[in-house]
Amino acid sequence: MVKREPSILTWLRVSSLGERPAFHSGGRGFISSVASASTSTSTSPSPVHDDMSITSETEERMTSKVDMDSPDEASGGDLGESVPLKKGPWTSAEDVILVDYVMTHGEGNWNAVQRHSGLARCGKSCRLRWANHLRPDLKKGAFTPEEEQRIVELHAKMGNKWARMAVELPGRTDNEIKNYWNTRIKRRQRAGLPIYPPDISFLVSQNKQNEELGAFSSADAQNSDVLGINNFEIPAVEFKKLELNHLLYPPQLADIPARSLLNDPVNNFLAQGHRAPYSSTYFLSTTYPSKRMRGSESVFSGSNSDLLNSLQYQNDSSLLAQPLGFSSYSHNLTYDDNRSFSSVVPGGHAYLNGNSSSEPTWAMKLELPSLQNQTENWGSPHLALPSLDSVDILIQSPPAGHSESGSLSPSNSGLLDAVLHESQTMNASHDNSHQGNETSGVAVNNSCPDLKGWDGHPISPLSQFSASVFSEYTPISESSLHEFLSMTTMPGCKIKQEIVDLAPLDEEDDTSNQTIFSSPKTQHANNHLASKDALISCFFDDCAWDCKQLHAVATSSGQASGHNSCSWDAMSAV
DNA sequence: AACTGTCGCAACCGCACTGGA
DNA sequence: TTCCAGTGCGGTTGCGACAGT
Numbered sequence: 022m023v024k025r026e027p028s029i030l031t032w033l034r035v036s037s038l039g040e041r042p043a044f045h046s047g048g049r050g051f052i053s054s055v056a057s058a059s060t061s062t063s064t065s066p067s068p069v070h071d072d073m074s075i076t077s078e079t080e081e082r083m084t085s086k087v088d089m090d091s092p093d094e095a096s097g098g099d100l101g102e103s104v105p106l107k108k109g110p111w112t113s114a115e116d117v118i119l120v121d122y123v124m125t126h127g128e129g130n131w132n133a134v135q136r137h138s139g140l141a142r143c144g145k146s147c148r149l150r151w152a153n154h155l156r157p158d159l160k161k162g163a164f165t166p167e168e169e170q171r172i173v174e175l176h177a178k179m180g181n182k183w184a185r186m187a188v189e190l191p192g193r194t195d196n197e198i199k200n201y202w203n204t205r206i207k208r209r210q211r212a213g214l215p216i217y218p219p220d221i222s223f224l225v226s227q228n229k230q231n232e233e234l235g236a237f238s239s240a241d242a243q244n245s246d247v248l249g250i251n252n253f254e255i256p257a258v259e260f261k262k263l264e265l266n267h268l269l270y271p272p273q274l275a276d277i278p279a280r281s282l283l284n285d286p287v288n289n290f291l292a293q294g295h296r297a298p299y300s301s302t303y304f305l306s307t308t309y310p311s312k313r314m315r316g317s318e319s320v321f322s323g324s325n326s327d328l329l330n331s332l333q334y335q336n337d338s339s340l341l342a343q344p345l346g347f348s349s350y351s352h353n354l355t356y357d358d359n360r361s362f363s364s365v366v367p368g369g370h371a372y373l374n375g376n377s378s379s380e381p382t383w384a385m386k387l388e389l390p391s392l393q394n395q396t397e398n399w400g401s402p403h404l405a406l407p408s409l410d411s412v413d414i415l416i417q418s419p420p421a422g423h424s425e426s427g428s429l430s431p432s433n434s435g436l437l438d439a440v441l442h443e444s445q446t447m448n449a450s451h452d453n454s455h456q457g458n459e460t461s462g463v464a465v466n467n468s469c470p471d472l473k474g475w476d477g478h479p480i481s482p483l484s485q486f487s488a489s490v491f492s493e494y495t496p497i498s499e500s501s502l503h504e505f506l507s508m509t510t511m512p513g514c515k516i517k518q519e520i521v522d523l524a525p526l527d528e529e530d531d532t533s534n535q536t537i538f539s540s541p542k543t544q545h546a547n548n549h550l551a552s553k554d555a556l557i558s559c560f561f562d563d564c565a566w567d568c569k570q571l572h573a574v575a576t577s578s579g580q581a582s583g584h585n586s587c588s589w590d591a592m593s594a595v
Numbered sequence: 596a597a598c599t600g601t602c603g604c605a606a607c608c609g610c611a612c613t614g615g616a
Numbered sequence: 617t618t619c620c621a622g623t624g625c626g627g628t629t630g631c632g633a634c635a636g637t
Binding site: 131132145152181184195196484 | 621623624627632
């Protein structure tokens with residue numbers, strides 16, 4: 022037995038008996054005491070402290086139940102010992118040994134614990150036990166509301182990066198956060214609630230898209246890294262991969278990398294009140310999501326995180342404004358390599374079936390963006406729009422065709438292709454006269470009497486407008502909304518709206534009366550606005566509802582059109 | 596009171612990364 | 617350059633607690 026530090030052992034002994042025994046799965050008595058050791062020196066025994074016999078007895082029982090693995094079987098086990106390594110719940114005695122070891126030798130070299138202390142635990146287990154339960158700086162107990170909010174924020178930004186999230190939450194462990202999150206989303210899903218608050222839903226959605234486009238190219242990632250946060254220089258290499266004529270048209274379904282919002286220089290730039298850069302800088306923001314992002318690798322730089330943190334939950338939807346380059350590319354990208362574009366189609370098969378569990382898995386399992394989850398209350402407008410059924414197809418089958426030809430057939434896959442096709446159609450129209458007979462989406466009446474707001478409130482005029490605007494110019498899709506967002510300006514940032522279309526813009530007149538959509542219909546749309554700022558403000562106030570409305574519109578249109586017959590439920594399931 | 600299903604947490608597992616030999 | 621031990625991370629599992637019937 023290693024030398025013991027009497028004070029620690031005394032404290033451990035007392036603490037471990039104060040509540041539930043440490044060996045109890047889920048018990049926190051010992052752990053809580055350990056965690057509070059740094060702040061409390063009280064060693065006064067609790068009324069149940071004389072219950073040591075029970076503890077020991079139970080520990081024996083537990084010990085007898087746990088597996089005893091051979092060192093060879095134990096991951097990270099100390100192969101030099103013949104003592105079978107124990108698995109299962111830790112006992113107080115083991116905790117004491119481990120704490121004592123760490124106090125003596127410090128953290129690290131966990132595989133040496135067994136050698137030095139005789140503890141029949143593998144190094145990994147020791148490390149885990151220490152990190153998750155025995156560390157003195159741990160904060161135990163239920164998460165505070167502030168912490169819960171922080172977790173939501175962090176998850177919106179990071180995805181399942183529990184360790185990184187834990188760094189942001191002092192005293193909390195990654196395992197704790199992970200468990201909390203899994204529990205939380207299960208609860209919310211059961212309750213039919215969105216995983217994220219409405220004001221963060223778009224952020225999540227954007228983040229998802231960014232992550233997905235992040236798989237674009239490792240070269241992009243390298244470029245992005247080189248660029249740094251606020252660097253707007255555009256390496257020529259970025260463009261040699263692109264077909265010029267594909268840069269001018271709206272993004273397609275969910276093909277906008279959220280990283281462009283959350284991790285890109287453009288957004289930082291915007292956040293700093295600068296004018297939006299070239300649309301093409303959009304590409305520069307994408308970083309390749311490594312299989313594992315560790316340590317300093319962060320989707321968000323500190324400044325970005327701070328920015329987001331300061332904006333989230335403040336209903337400051339201006340954050341959601343995309344860089345103007347948002348609309349700057351389409352699926353018709355070409356690559357120097359033969360990488361299938363399907364890999365970057367958000368919601369695509371490749372992504373959805375990917376095993377990159379380390380990445381934010383927005384589309385899978387329990388991490389549905391609320392945007393896709395908030396379907397149950399959506400209205401049922403009687404609007405005819407292109408069906409979203411095709412989305413299902415896209416999700417469930419590798420859109421290999423996209424990667425090959427880049428040509429789009431309006432008949433092959435439904436909405437996304439319809440959007441793409443529309444884009445191409447618009448392209449042709451622009452080439453001809455810049456006039457707007459390009460819209461393939463069915464025009465939508467502004468009034469949607471059946472629709473209710475997020476909380477059942479009647480829709481605002483601008484909500485109707487915003488939805489109708491989408492409907493007028495593109496089939497409704499998530500990307501449409503993003504596109505719309507991209508075409509708004511961040512209040513106070515004096516961002517010139519860079520219109521997808523070729524309508525001339527006065528560079529100086531960038532803060533008012535801007536054309537939101539460049540087609541002639543835009544003028545009609547703008548007639549609904551007293552001012553652009555009003556639009557933005559009201560739009561973002563209602564953005565959450567708009568998602569629902571768009572969803573409803575799309576759903577309705579799918580039924581009306583009879584073209585393609587997948588459902589948004591399928592989308593939600595993604 | 597007994598049984599059953601669900602929940603939540605601790606621990607484990609497998610994989611990937613890192614750094615030194 | 618390769619190998620390997622150590623370490624870290626995220627997903628999964630096991631199991632006790634608890635609520636409902």
